[in-house]
Amino acid sequence: MEISEATTIVANLQKTKDTKTLIQLLEVLKEKVVPTEKFLRKTKVGIAVNRLRSNSDPAVSALVKKIIKSWKDEVFKEKRKKHQKQAAQSHASEDKSVKVESVKNEENNEQKSKEKFVSTKRRNPANDGVKINFYDNSTRNGCISGLYTALAMGSTAQPDDIVGVAKEVEKCAFEMHKGKIDDKYRNKTRSLIMNLRNKKNPELREKILSRELKASRFVYMTNQELAPESLKKEMADMHQKNLFEAQGAVQKRAVTDRFVCGRCKQREVSYYQMQTRSADEPLTTFCTCEKCGYRWKFC
Numbered sequence: 001m002e003i004s005e006a007t008t009i010v011a012n013l014q015k016t017k018d019t020k021t022l023i024q025l026l027e028v029l030k031e032k033v034v035p036t037e038k039f040l041r042k043t044k045v046g047i048a049v050n051r052l053r054s055n056s057d058p059a060v061s062a063l064v065k066k067i068i069k070s071w072k073d074e075v076f077k078e079k080r081k082k083h084q085k086q087a088a089q090s091h092a093s094e095d096k097s098v099k100v101e102s103v104k105n106e107e108n109n110e111q112k113s114k115e116k117f118v119s120t121k122r123r124n125p126a127n128d129g130v131k132i133n134f135y136d137n138s139t140r141n142g143c144i145s146g147l148y149t150a151l152a153m154g155s156t157a158q159p160d161d162i163v164g165v166a167k168e169v170e171k172c173a174f175e176m177h178k179g180k181i182d183d184k185y186r187n188k189t190r191s192l193i194m195n196l197r198n199k200k201n202p203e204l205r206e207k208i209l210s211r212e213l214k215a216s217r218f219v220y221m222t223n224q225e226l227a228p229e230s231l232k233k234e235m236a237d238m239h240q241k242n243l244f245e246a247q248g249a250v251q252k253r254a255v256t257d258r259f260v261c262g263r264c265k266q267r268e269v270s271y272y273q274m275q276t277r278s279a280d281e282p283l284t285t286f287c288t289c290e291k292c293g294y295r296w297k298f299c
Contacts, residue, residue: 001032006043013048019057026052026063035071036078046071116156123152128159134167139181143189144170150196150205157209165208168215176219192219201228253288261289262296 009025016022029045040046052064121127125148132144147166155162169192177185196205204226207213257267268290273283277299286297 010048124149172219195226263294264292266291
């Protein structure tokens with residue numbers, strides 16, 4: 001219903017005294033009016049209809065009460081939707097603000113992590129101003145302190161990053177021993193700390209700090225797996241040497257010029273053959289250069 005039409009009906013309601021006409025006008029309002037708060041205020045139709053609530057005719061009075069109740073319900077629904085929309089917008093705005101703040105904090109933390117931590121003192125929790133009393137147990141806190149000091153060797157990582165990794169490693173070791181602080185737990189954490197403190201093994205510290213090597217994997221690694229790459233190579237070379245010597249001691253070696261040494265290019269090479277794999281596989285030939293001592297094998 002248009003505002004002008006509603007205004008006309010309001011004027012007629014105020015003028016007429018005829019019950020039949022009143023009911024007809026009220027029925028028109030009941031059917032056609034979309035009762036928004038703005039519409040009712042502008043046309044004042046609600047006030048005009050409400051005045052007829054005490055009409056002497058019961059039919060008019062009952063119809064007025066029905067219309068007023070219906071309009072109140074609709075206006076209430078309108079207000080509730082409006083409030084819900086405003087609340088949703090407010091929450092969305094707050095969430096957006098929180099999200100923006102969270103992103104800023106993450107960026108700040110990331111930027112801080114990238115910044116180098118420079119210290120003129122030997123790095124440890126005390127000198128770096130880090131609190132490591134995370135538990136009521138002094139042994140666990142001591143392990144975190146030891147891990148922190150080992151991880152911080154030669155590192156420019158931020159203290160928060162180092163202590164975070166140290167806590168993860170200690171927690172994994174603690175869980176590995178089913179929450180028992182016994183000799184096995186102490187020996188394990190001591191072994192981890194000693195391997196991390198190895199000056200020849202900076203790669204291990206870097207892998208742990210960068211989380212390339214996860215703490216859950218780190219605590220289960222053997223000393224051989226934790227050894228520096230240089231030591232692993234030495235051990236492999238020694239194993240190969242021992243293999244040649246052990247096998248050469250029980251095998252008669254022949255000298256031939258059929259093979260060329262890969263190192264000195266001489267043809268004075270001794271060799272012997274052994275079955276090192278399954279019977280249907282060819283023999284393995286072990287060669288030793290008599291000039292420079294270089295050893296190799298082939299099948």
